[in-house]
Amino acid sequence: MNIAIIAGSNRNHSTSTSVLRYMERSLLRRTVSVDFIDLRLTKLPYFSPDAEMAHPEVERLRQVVRNASGIIFGTPEFHGSVSGLLKNAIDHLDNDIVAGKPVLGVSAAGGPLGVSSLTHLQAMVRNLHGHFCPEWISVGGDNRYFDENGKLLDEGLKQRIEGALDRFVELAQVLEGASLSAT
8 A cells, every 4th residue: 555645835844744744654654655745845837737748746746646545635724725835736636646546634724723724625635536534634723743853742633643544544445445346
């Protein structure tokens, strides 16, 4: 099993990216392969349906998602929605790449929770024919969830993340098995 993790923040020491890095380590401990794309470091061109030449970073993004058994999208919540960085990356994906795959959403907000960004992400995934996981992770407020070394400090958040990952991996296994039996 291979999971694609796409980090949609362009902020140094981003909470959403820290949560995704924690998830990456947790999946690797479970012997799940992970491809991590940090959009802060991956320079994607603005999406245009008129683009004739494929950009190498776009092709890499598309290939990582194409090869994934499941996808985890993470974003800060900006003005009640996903980051422009993540939206641009999702615009580069087609439904033939995402269709049938489970998707787990992760958000971080300055307010109590980043639920609006997750509902927008859910609609995008639905339009790409993916299966948005019923679990999602939203963190918010001024709480410090991680230390300077990226260690998760909040035990409640750790339990929520681990539970969501358990159910996400189970969903990925079921959907992967269903697609294998259909071929």
